Amino acid sequence: MTQPRVLSGIQPTAGSFHLGNHLGALRQWVALQETTEAFYCVVDLHAITLPQDPAELRRNTLASAAQLIALGVDPARSSLFVQSHVPEHVQLSWVLECLTGFGEAGRMTQFKDKSQREGTAGASVGLFTYPVLQAADILVYRADQVPVGEDQRQHLELTRDLAIRFNGRFGDTLTVPETLIPAGGARIMDLQSPEKKMSKSLPPAGCILLLDDPKVTSKKIRSAVTDTGREIVADPVGKPGVTNLLAIHSALSGTPVAALEEQFAGRGYGDLKKELAEVVVEFVTPVRERTQELLDDRAELERVLAAGAHRAREVAAATVATVYDRVGF
Numbered sequence: 001m002t003q004p005r006v007l008s009g010i011q012p013t014a015g016s017f018h019l020g021n022h023l024g025a026l027r028q029w030v031a032l033q034e035t036t037e038a039f040y041c042v043v044d045l046h047a048i049t050l051p052q053d054p055a056e057l058r059r060n061t062l063a064s065a066a067q068l069i070a071l072g073v074d075p076a077r078s079s080l081f082v083q084s085h086v087p088e089h090v091q092l093s094w095v096l097e098c099l100t101g102f103g104e105a106g107r108m109t110q111f112k113d114k115s116q117r118e119g120t121a122g123a124s125v126g127l128f129t130y131p132v133l134q135a136a137d138i139l140v141y142r143a144d145q146v147p148v149g150e151d152q153r154q155h156l157e158l159t160r161d162l163a164i165r166f167n168g169r170f171g172d173t174l175t176v177p178e179t180l181i182p183a184g185g186a187r188i189m190d191l192q193s194p195e196k197k198m199s200k201s202l203p204p205a206g207c208i209l210l211l212d213d214p215k216v217t218s219k220k221i222r223s224a225v226t227d228t229g230r231e232i233v234a235d236p237v238g239k240p241g242v243t244n245l246l247a248i249h250s251a252l253s254g255t256p257v258a259a260l261e262e263q264f265a266g267r268g269y270g271d272l273k274k275e276l277a278e279v280v281v282e283f284v285t286p287v288r289e290r291t292q293e294l295l296d297d298r299a300e301l302e303r304v305l306a307a308g309a310h311r312a313r314e315v316a317a318a319t320v321a322t323v324y325d326r327v328g329f
């Protein structure tokens with residue numbers, strides 16, 4: 001039986017992924033390799049929808065790929081590549097742009113959010129058409145499933161609509177992908193503002209980066225905002241800070257939250273933070289070391305990514321050839 005095909009991408013916009021990226025998304029990427037034919041890419045084309053320094057972008061792209069491998073993405077089993085190395089994404093994207101309504105694109109809430117932050121006047125057309133390129137990323141591989149967070153649901157709906165529209169107009173060509181909301185995907189909150197999700201766009205003190213020095217990691221956890229009272233119990237409304245620390249511990253150690261509550265009964269927040277820092281450092285240390293090893297042999301890393309792009313192109317080129325033929329090129 002052939003395995004379902006999965007596509008997922010992540011932006012290289014920071015030098016390091018954070019614990020939210022790992023527990024909310026990347027951990028599932030690794031697990032999905034068991035049951036699917038996976039295509040995973042570092043989406044550098046998406047990154048330039050906002051201004052990037054070229055040297056930094058190149059560095060971050062390689063560092064992102066290295067971290068994916070260090071976390072367990074296996075380039076021998078999955079196609080791991082850099083989006084800009086596969087020009088077929090953009091070739092399909094143009095056709096899809098010509099099938100997307102201007103108003104339809106304008107309803108994408110992520111564009112509204114981002115352009116409101118930056119100001120619509122300063123926003124690029126690329127930021128506006130971003131969801132169409134994202135649709136091309138998926139459709140060019142005829143992916144069956146796309147693991148996405150809740151925040152990407154609307155974009156995936158557009159992807160499905162575009163596939164259905166293309167097929168309706170030009171004959172059955174593109175696979176209409178299913179959304180895969182990954183089981184066990186945890187939503188990790190910021191350590192300083194636990195009502196907000198952990199994000200690289202918030203101040204660094206609340207965000208645990210995979211490549212942080214262990215001393216920095218421990219300090220961030222020790223300084224995490226906790227709640228009034230002293231009981232260590234999960235209570236997302238009354239104790240969002242403590243709840244988040246328990247969730248991170250549980251996700252990394254595999255100990256159920258209820259068992260942690262029992263273990264920490266009668267103990268203080270300081271004990272929880274101390275143990276959590278150990279659990280996190282134990283997890284990130286080998287990831288950090290492996291990432292550095294991979295980056296130290298840049299030629300080999302580039303060879304691995306070139307091989308991934310080559311495999312991806314075999315699939316993507318076949319899709320674009322059929323699409324272009326159907327369109328009349």
Ligand code: ADP
Pocket residue numbers: 010011020021022023024025148149150151186187188189197198199200201
């Ligand atoms: P950021 O919010 O730091 O910019 P991205 O938006 O680039 O992160 O997210 C990359 C992936 O990581 C997405 O699949 C997203 O759903 C997931 N992710 C990001 N932050 C978190 C979080 N705090 N908890 C769980 N998953 C997250």
Ligand code: NA
Pocket residue numbers: 199
């Ligand atoms: Na985000």
